[in-house]
Amino acid sequence: MITAIIREIKSEDNKVVAKVIREVLEDLGVPKVGTAYEDASLDHMFENYEQPKADYFVVEDRGKIIGGAGIAPLENYQGNVCELQKMYFLEEARGRGLGAKMMEICLRKAKEYGYEQCYLETMPFMKDAQKLYLASGFEYIESPMGNTGHYSCPVWMLKELS
Structure with a gap:
């Protein structure tokens, strides 16, 4: 049952969102180098998504941010x-259907912006994700697209948005 709300990020969310993402990455044993963990944008998420055709959403449950995800133009x-960027949820958010709801919101927004495809990078052991x-509707692809700087993420996926 979903009791949490999904909303657009606000500037005052920056510190908490960065903490949530880093905590999830640490819990999952993701390398700190070559992944989202070291992204400079992590500490300025609101500002980072204040660009055309980009949005970041947070999941808030009883006033606490427990996850988030966003879309933005693929770099380089x-x-x-x-x-699809920085889709991470604290353990308390998992198994509640929030990932599917967040995915629906992000993909709908991507289509509204007129994107033709949605790309993502992940880790091999993130099987639930x-x-x-x-x-x-994502499918595995053989090599990375663009250059996100996440060279430690060796799983690439792509979805047609037609």
């Missing part, structure tokens, strides 16, 4: 492709 790529991505 020529083409009409967005990237990959199940969600596959159920949402």
Whole structure:
């Protein structure tokens, strides 16, 4: 049962969102180098998504941010492709259908912006996340697209948004 709300990020959320993402990455044993963990944008998420065709959403449950995800143009790529970015949930958020709801919101927004495809990068051991991505229509691809700087993420997926 979903009791949490999903809303757009606010500037006052920056510190908490960065803490949530880093906590999830640490809990999952993700390398701190070559992943979202070291992204400078992590501490300025609101400002980072204040660009055309980009949005970041947070999941708030009883006043506490427990996860988030966003879309933005795929970095260093020529083409009409967005990237699903920084989709992470604290343990208390998992298993509640929030990932599927967040995915629905992000993909709907990507289509509204007119993107043709949505790309993502993940880790091989993030099997639950990959199940969600596959159920949402993503397919595995052989090599990375663009250059996100996340060279430690060796699993790449793509979804057609037609």
